[in-house]
Amino acid sequence: MAFFGDLVGDLLTGEKIYQAWKRLAPIVHRTPLLTSHTIDDMVGRKVYCKMENQQKTGAFKFRGATFKLMQLTKEELQRGVITASAGNHAQGVAYAARKLGANAKIFMPEGTPLAKVHATRNYGADVVLTGESFQEAYQASMEYEKESGSVYVHPFDDYDVMTGQGTIAMELLRQEDRIDTVFVPIGGGGLIAGIAVACKHINRNIQVIGVQASGADAMYQSYHSKQMRHSTEVNTLADGIAVKEPGKSTFPIIRDYVDDVVTVTDEQIAASILFMLERNKTLTEGAGATALAGLFAYHKEIPSRHTGVIVSGGNFDIKRMAEIQDLAEGFFPVEVRKKEQMAY
Known part of the structure; x- marks a missing residue:
């Protein structure tokens, strides 16, 4: 190796x-x-x-989302965060953002289990359901990022x-x-x-x-x-x-x-x-x-x-x-x- x-x-x-x-x-x-x-x-x-x-x-996603947001400056947190997720990363980002006082907008595939959608919204995030797969939700989130100025929190990359x-x-x-x-x-x-x-x-x-x-x-x-x-x-x-x-x-x-x-x-x-x-x-x-x-x-x-x-x-x-x-x-x-x- x-x-x-x-x-x-x-x-x-x-x-x-x-x-x-x-x-x-x-x-x-x-x-x-x-x-x-x-x-x-x-x-x-x-x-x-x-x-x-x-x-x-x-889910484990709370670890990565929290550590990522902990690296952001106050100015970046004030701009808010954005991501795409099939569900667990969405909840991790939403909860971490609430803890750190940042707004979160999250794009999720239309077929995401409702339990994950509701949980993400309950953590305070703005959820947008779009596309049939993660990839399509991801593309939509990238387009929105260009307009919003929010900080992107990628689910894995x-x-x-x-x-x-x-x-x-x-x-x-x-x-x-x-x-x-x-x-x-x-x-x-x-x-x-x-x-x-x-x-x-x-x-x-x-x-x-x-x-x-x-x-x-x-x-x-x-x-x-x-x-x-x-x-x-x-x-x-x-x-x-x-x-x-x-x-x-x-x-x-x-x-x-x-x-x-x-x-x-x-x-x-x-x-x-x-x-x-x-x-x-x-x-x-x-x-x-x-x-x-x-x-x-x-x-x-x-x-x-x-x-x-x-x-x-x-x-x-x-x-x-x-x-x-x-x-x-x-x-x-x-x-x-x-x-x-x-x-x-």
């Missing part, structure tokens, strides 16, 4: 992430690690789920946002220092870019495995072809990672710091949502269950003794539960059926 620290320079470093972690510690939740004997026995290793679905606003997301790894590896592998969901790549740099800063031997939905696999295609690939359309229940185009800044970091990128189907994601709900009594959204689905699917190919799994969010649209159950039918891990009486 090649490291290109000179290319990134001071924009994203392990030390910067460490300092961000110390600054954010009094603000963000120190989310728990969930362990399960059932999962351990299924995949033949110790597994530690980092429960960012229990973070403020229900921003080094300060990546830095904030990377604090998850700083926290995770202090909660359990034996972890040798981390599974991370990928949309545009901001989460895994920050986590990968933080992990390699602490221990270069830690494997960082990215997991994408097969219906939104632009970063998977880019990683394995070693050049930027765009998807003409995306189709996945994991709306939080339904991104057509990898980040221009995140892709080189992922290319050089991440050990592998794999994909999982919507059926595997749905099965993981149900598994977490039935076995561990916790609700995850599609994107939040993607890394666990990756562990279930690839544990035989990716050796590890102590594996971290980033459960990135829990803002699930409960109206989709019947769809999740239908998708998961026949894809639930066989081992779970055999071990119904096992303690967690």
Whole structure:
């Protein structure tokens, strides 16, 4: 694996992430690690789920949004902030903006779950629903930025946002220092870019495995072809990672710091949502269950003794539960059926 620290320079470093972690510690939740004997026995290793679905606003995005806004001057905050988001970044920016006294305008795809739309508005943001995908909402937000003079807070392609997301790894590896592998969901790549740099800063031997939905696999295609690939359309229940185009800044970091990128189907994601709900009594959204689905699917190919799994969010649209159950039918891990009486 090649490291290109000179290319990134001071924009994203392990030390910067460490300092961000110390600054954010009094603000963000120190989310728990969930362990399960059932999962351990299924995949033949110790597994530690980092429960960012229990973070403020229900997702890890609050970390990156808060750290980004903390870098702005008073004058910039007075101008307000603008972004586009499929939901979780929207809530993170809205809440961070309210805490820092800034106005927030957020563009979201028309199909965004209503729970995420209502939550974003309840945090005080002005929400504009437009377009069928994140990319279309993003283009609309960029056009508005030219007119408004507001500060743009990109959901993933921003080094300060990546830095904030990377604090998850700083926290995770202090909660359990034996972890040798981390599974991370990928949309545009901001989460895994920050986590990968933080992990390699602490221990270069830690494997960082990215997991994408097969219906939104632009970063998977880019990683394995070693050049930027765009998807003409995306189709996945994991709306939080339904991104057509990898980040221009995140892709080189992922290319050089991440050990592998794999994909999982919507059926595997749905099965993981149900598994977490039935076995561990916790609700995850599609994107939040993607890394666990990756562990279930690839544990035989990716050796590890102590594996971290980033459960990135829990803002699930409960109206989709019947769809999740239908998708998961026949894809639930066989081992779970055999071990119904096992303690967690």
